[in-house]
Amino acid sequence: MIKIIYAFIVLMSLTSCVSSYDIEGTSNITILDGRMLYLKVYDNNELKTLDSCDVVHGQFKFTGTVDSVRYAMLFMDDEGLMPVVLEDGKININIDKTRQNVSGTPLNDKLTGFMEKYVQLTNRINELGREQSRAIMDGRNMDTVNMRLAKEADKIAEKEDKLVTSFIVENFDNVLGPGIFFMMTADNTYPELSPWVEDIMSKATDKFKSDPYVKDYYEKACHNQNIMNGMSSPNAGITQPISGAPTPNELARPR
Structure with a gap:
């Protein structure tokens, strides 16, 4: 028994x-x-x-x-x-x-809430491009127009950075944190140790760091950074990220 x-x-x-x-x-x-x-x-x-x-x-x-x-x-x-x-x-x-x-389901509802906010910001960036095109056609002073659009683009980029970073941090210990990190980095030419990646990893929990994609990306990014700094042998070459993953802009694009 x-x-x-x-x-x-x-x-x-x-x-x-x-x-x-x-x-x-x-x-x-x-x-x-x-x-x-x-x-x-x-x-x-x-x-x-x-x-x-x-x-x-x-x-x-x-x-x-x-x-x-x-x-x-x-x-x-x-x-x-x-x-x-x-x-x-x-x-x-x-x-x-x-x-x-x-x-x-709980995580999918949470994911959709994030994606809707992310798409709104992406659409606003796309609208700035259309505003620039209209200004050119209207013969407006492009120095003035470009200065205004650049300031607006910086504001949107800052909001996007805060949105993505805070969402990943809030979801370090479930699949959404690594998943959105994957979405934001998978289309890079090669894994790079950008200030954003360093910021995320400085806050990350052990669970997030041990995620297979995050772990692999970060190790390759550090290796590539060492190569560029002359601190590591480039014999292995600069490693490429996985292929076939949609970029954030592709995910935000209306079908």
Whole structure:
């Protein structure tokens, strides 16, 4: 009897680490109909396909299990569409021409709140570019216009930095912190030890630092910095980040 109880406890401890995801999605974008969508996760220094499904009449569905809560990316072929957290519960995804939304579970609701604020700032930056184009067409004094737009761009960049940094710091110990760090760095030409990365790592918890992507990126960034400072051998070359991940601007772009 004792052996049976012990075996049951072991089984429960193993199954409690498993997360079941149940995703139902809708889209009114006709180009998605009949296309294959992929859920990809970062594993062993690359994005790997975890699951896939067809879009049929604007509907798609993913179901499965993962060994723990995972931060994933939704792709159409090689094009990144949006991030999603694979966690227990009913997850709803809506993709339309103006926005992408994921909801239904705590971390996904939190992710969407962040992404909506981030997209607003990105759209404002894009609007500055359109304002500049209109000013050129109107024959306005571009020195004056560019000075004003540069000041506005600096303000938006500062807000964006505060938004991203505070969100990562608040979520150091769940998948959203490393996930957004991944989103902000995956499109870099090579891992770089920027002041922003140094600031994040100076505040980071051990759990955040031990995340596979964060750990790999930071080690490579430090190595590359040492090469540039002449403190390390460049024989191994400057390591490249993973490929195929959507850039923040691509995620913010309306579909």
